[in-house]
Amino acid sequence: MKTVAQTLAATAEIHSISPDATVFEAITRLAKKNVEALISQELGQLVGIVIERDYARKLVLLGRASVATPVRDIMSTPVITVTPKETTKCCMQLMTQGHMRDLPVVEDDKLIGVVSIGDLVKDVISEQHDLIEQLQKYIWRE
Secondary structure, X not given: OOEHHHHHOOOOOOOEEOOOOEHHHHHHXXXXXXXXEEEEEEOOEEEEEEEHHHHHHHHHOOOOOOOOOEHXXXXXXXXXXXXXXXXXXHHHHHHHHXXXXXXXXXXXXXXXXXXXXXXXXXXXXXXXXXXXXXXXXXXXXX
């Protein structure tokens, strides 16, 4: 089973936003970067995560204006995080239980990356493919 550190080696940059930015800025950045979540940091510390679901449920459904609402008002906090030593399986369990698609990765109180459910599913598929190949080679040797 792969670790988060191995998964992070293949993932892209961290997309973040200030908690004082407007929700409009956050939604614009989500669309521009084609991601589902932005990490909110303040003074280098992880303070929240804002996802498209937060926008829909905490802003649109309440009739609030995205240009006048700060990210801090809709972001999810506290944020569930993992360390680089966690396994893919552990992350998938956390994400399933918490209905999450993105997990920030923290080491020594510093954000070092974010793994998505897509990243983890790719890892599982890759591991299953490798296992199938090994089993086929073993079967055909006999």
